[in-house]
Amino acid sequence: xxxxxLIKNILEKEERFLxxxxxxxxxxxxxxxxxxxxxxxxxxxxxxxxxxxxxxxxYSFLPHSDWIKSSLNNGNQFDAAIILDCxxxxxxxxxxxxxxxxxVIINIDHHADSHGLGKYNYxxxxxxxxxxxxxxxxxxxxxxxxYELALCLYTGILTDTGxxxxxxxxxxSHHIVSEFLKGGVKPDFVYRMIHERNSFPxxxxxxxLLSSLQLSNDGHVAWTSITKEMLKKVGYTVEFEPESVLxxxxxxxxxxxxxxxxxxxxxxxKVNFRSKSEVNVCQIAQKFNGxxxxxxxxxxxxxxxxxxxxxxxxxxxxMLNYY
Amino acid sequence: xxxxxLIKNILEKEERFLxxxxxxxxxxxxxxxxxxxxxxxxxxxxxxxxxxxxxxxxYSFLPHSDWIKSSLNNGNQFDAAIILDCxxxxxxxxxxxxxxxxxVIINIDHHADSHGLGKYNYxxxxxxxxxxxxxxxxxxxxxxxxYELALCLYTGILTDTGxxxxxxxxxxSHHIVSEFLKGGVKPDFVYRMIHERNSFPxxxxxxxLLSSLQLSNDGHVAWTSITKEMLKKVGYTVEFEPESVLxxxxxxxxxxxxxxxxxxxxxxxKVNFRSKSEVNVCQIAQKFNGxxxxxxxxxxxxxxxxxxxxxxxxxxxxMLNYY
Numbered sequence: 001x002x003x004x005x006l007i008k009n010i011l012e013k014e015e016r017f018l019x020x021x022x023x024x025x026x027x028x029x030x031x032x033x034x035x036x037x038x039x040x041x042x043x044x045x046x047x048x049x050x051x052x053x054x055x056x057x058x059y060s061f062l063p064h065s066d067w068i069k070s071s072l073n074n075g076n077q078f079d080a081a082i083i084l085d086c087x088x089x090x091x092x093x094x095x096x097x098x099x100x101x102x103x104v105i106i107n108i109d110h111h112a113d114s115h116g117l118g119k120y121n122y123x124x125x126x127x128x129x130x131x132x133x134x135x136x137x138x139x140x141x142x143x144x145x146x147y148e149l150a151l152c153l154y155t156g157i158l159t160d161t162g163x164x165x166x167x168x169x170x171x172x173s174h175h176i177v178s179e180f181l182k183g184g185v186k187p188d189f190v191y192r193m194i195h196e197r198n199s200f201p202x203x204x205x206x207x208x209l210l211s212s213l214q215l216s217n218d219g220h221v222a223w224t225s226i227t228k229e230m231l232k233k234v235g236y237t238v239e240f241e242p243e244s245v246l247x248x249x250x251x252x253x254x255x256x257x258x259x260x261x262x263x264x265x266x267x268x269x270k271v272n273f274r275s276k277s278e279v280n281v282c283q284i285a286q287k288f289n290g291x292x293x294x295x296x297x298x299x300x301x302x303x304x305x306x307x308x309x310x311x312x313x314x315x316x317x318x319m320l321n322y323y
Numbered sequence: 324x325x326x327x328x329l330i331k332n333i334l335e336k337e338e339r340f341l342x343x344x345x346x347x348x349x350x351x352x353x354x355x356x357x358x359x360x361x362x363x364x365x366x367x368x369x370x371x372x373x374x375x376x377x378x379x380x381x382y383s384f385l386p387h388s389d390w391i392k393s394s395l396n397n398g399n400q401f402d403a404a405i406i407l408d409c410x411x412x413x414x415x416x417x418x419x420x421x422x423x424x425x426x427v428i429i430n431i432d433h434h435a436d437s438h439g440l441g442k443y444n445y446x447x448x449x450x451x452x453x454x455x456x457x458x459x460x461x462x463x464x465x466x467x468x469x470y471e472l473a474l475c476l477y478t479g480i481l482t483d484t485g486x487x488x489x490x491x492x493x494x495x496s497h498h499i500v501s502e503f504l505k506g507g508v509k510p511d512f513v514y515r516m517i518h519e520r521n522s523f524p525x526x527x528x529x530x531x532l533l534s535s536l537q538l539s540n541d542g543h544v545a546w547t548s549i550t551k552e553m554l555k556k557v558g559y560t561v562e563f564e565p566e567s568v569l570x571x572x573x574x575x576x577x578x579x580x581x582x583x584x585x586x587x588x589x590x591x592x593k594v595n596f597r598s599k600s601e602v603n604v605c606q607i608a609q610k611f612n613g614x615x616x617x618x619x620x621x622x623x624x625x626x627x628x629x630x631x632x633x634x635x636x637x638x639x640x641x642m643l644n645y646y
Contacts, residue, residue, distance in 0.1 A: 164500075
């Protein structure tokens with residue numbers, strides 16, 4: 001592929017690299033940033049990895065995760081910026097203007113709607129994760145697949161495919177992952193690090209959310225709410241990741257839409273939407289100035305919990321009747 | 324491999340086959356039974372698939388799952404019995420004496436402690452699932468990998484590796500699975516069929532269990548109980564699969580042992596044990612006339628819920644102090 005050769009030339013030629021990715025970075029963006037950072041570092045390059053947000057605790061086991069910073073100490077100058085897993089400047093947050101100062105911009109992305117943010121755009125919507133694209137780049141550059149690199153890129157594919165269960169998982173994904181296992185990656189270790197370090201209070205909160213789950217009369221919509229009382233019970237400082245509860249709600253037979261309401265205080269209610277069917281939840285979130293994807297979206301609405309619940313549910317019911 | 328040639332000869336030569344597997348069959352045993360059944364059927368053979376227990380609802384989407392019976396209409400005579408995923412006669416339940424009447428017994432198994440139940444034993448503890456072994460047999464027999472076969476065998480590997488996250492997942496597992504995806508298997512469809520058809524009451528019950536979760540003072544043991552009151556609330560007929568709650572309990576940081584107590588009525592308490600560390604929970608279950616594996620075991624104890632909880636927890640605490 002011609003773009004791989006072009007990127008290879010830049011990585012070999014330039015000296016000072018900025019690597020960045022989208023706000024609220026996930027396993028794919030973090031794993032791939034670290035892998036490219038480690039590779040460039042081994043090639044003797046100067047590497048800065050910079051994101052708007054810090055590394056979530058569950059990914060702190062990745063080698064050199066401390067290389068990822070959320071601010072620049074001093075105004076560095078970069079020969080090249082590598083933007084990963086991101087197809088819009090806005091999604092880089094405060095890093096966007098820094099990345100734009102680089103002489104050359106490389107964009108590696110697997111989003112279907114991506115047109116490329118840089119001069120050199122390696123876009124492949126058939127890739128399950130940017131980690132897969134980084135693997136192809138690594139191979140093209142004839143760089144050895146060390147354990148550290150394999151671990152970072154495995155984490156990318158594992159998380160973006162939902163442990164190889166999402167529809168984006170391909171023949172190639174499994175082939176590439178088998179190379180990572182050859183490179184010494186232990187699947188149970190990685191899974192334990194990412195998914196089995198939950199706190200006891202967060203588990204209690206999940207229990208409260210599921211035991212107060214509600215279902216619409218037609219069985220197509222399920223919802224639950226994080227109330228102030230719940231947070232008081234489990235301690236306000238609980239780290240809560242809504243993904244697990246939302247995916248359990250989605251696992252109910254017959255469900256089209258799963259909703260999580262969270263009372264943020266000061267009359268602000270955060271709503272997370274998940275769709276299991278053709279229902280486009282992004283359209284609903286957009287009505288309330290939110291956004292997201294067809295199957296996963298969110299918004300923040302002003303009002304009290306009961307009022308917001310009623311309003312959102314009514315909108316969803318109208319939409320379901322339309323389908 | 325010589326054993327593959329020997330089995331190939333028998334499958335080609337004999338006419339009437341019994342295929343069976345262990346009690347409470349799982350995705351691996353059911354998927355592999357169906358795959359071999361479909362293959363033999365295509366070869367023009369007479370195939371009977373027989374298990375002590377019926378097919379769990381979540382696997383009913385597999386092609387020809389209705390071929391699996393739990394009783395014989397009349398006393399069939401079998402040229403050969405194929406025993407899958409099973410290394411002890413007792414684990415075949417009431418099917419054991421029927422299988423023993425076959426002229427030839429073939430045992431395909433991946434358990435480490437397996438010595439083989441038959442004349443022809445294809446034992447491979449390095450295989451993540453018997454489905455992997457069935458794949459090798461299929462290839463050796465030069466049988467085409469149809470979509471139906473790929474779907475059945477994919478289900479076997481998916482379930483026995485816990486969606487490719489358990490330590491048994493290997494380079495070969497991923498290679499074989501990539502062949503199944505080539506054969507048309509859609510990962511998201513299979514996952515939805517197996518894991519996303521839960522009932523609303525079972526989800527409420529999970530919520531109740533997690534919200535009443537208890538943790539030992541040292542943080543190493545977590546437990547919860549299915550009480551009669553809970554079952555009354557959600558309706559007694561709720562189908563409940565303890566695996567999901569137990570794996571969520573295991574996901575708490577610092578946990579060594581997760582326990583689920585279930586009041587069966589009539590002073591019988593069922594206990595499920597899961598270990599996340601070196602603690603051998605089978606040893607504890609055996610103390611109460613139960614059994615299982617090092618990391619997953621169970622038993623039924625006579626007594627009331629509080630008494631049984633206290634007794635079991637005391638035993639676990641003693642064991643933990645020993646480690």
